[in-house]
Amino acid sequence: MPELPEVETTRRGIEPHIVGTRIERLIVRQHRLRWPVPGRLASKLRDSRITGVLRFFFNDPATTESGTLIIHLGMSGKLRIVDDGAEPGPHDHIDMLIDTGIRLRFTDPRRFGAWLWTRGEPASHALLRHLGPEPLDGEFSGGYLYQRTRGRRLAVKSLLMDGRTVAGVGNIYANEALFGAGIHPGRSAGRISLRRYETLVRAVRDVLTRAIGQGGTTLRDFVGGEGRPGYFQQSLQVYGRTGRACPLCATPIREIRTGQRSTFYCPCCQR
DNA sequence: AGAGGTACCTGGCAGC
């Protein structure tokens, strides 16, 4: 689930297999996802040609001729390409049968993901409308964060994880980026200087770019689009490393809760 | 308006 690197890895994994193909059939074994899978989704998609795979935040909208299928991976959702005869497991909720003889299989044990349909401009769909810029976009800058946060007391880590501010930074990469920028995760967003926000934006871009290059982070149940694991976990510097030595100063990494989520930081390097 | 808590669902794991 995916944070941006996991979604982008998934997109890159499936895109070459499905763009330009025709959807023969959709098999929905479980309709109860984050929101119910629309009853008429299968008939809308039948015989549609897939013209592209876009990406917005945690969503993988697949553009077809007649509209856009919005796939949200939630926390535990995976998309992968399987052979036509592959037996479904208990959490393989949806199969999309492609005319080339393969299937796009959606697996989601926790069922926080979603499959939705929109006929209009996907960016104006209710799920996507309020999303902030993507972290690798030019619009996401130190000035942007600085301006948005004057007078706000919210912890900067919670700010980073709010999709309305920036889309695609979840718990893992928020922790890593704040370490990279030397900013304490609990610091009030309104009490961070423009200069430090510029450093933070560079750190966010750096950690996401490196994670995409390594195919994301494998945590428990993430597997890339083609079933390969991500290797970024080996590069994590603070996430999940409570009590272990900070890679910069060897001070033990601390763990706290910020907005109900586990937060990891170096008490010496991050202020 | 901003900030924090709750709910959704299942699996894995630590602790008893």
Added chain:
DNA sequence: TGCTGCCAGGTACCTC
């Protein structure tokens, strides 16, 4: 061994 409780990549919705 088996049960219980807690935690996990997200985010909409509710309340204060």
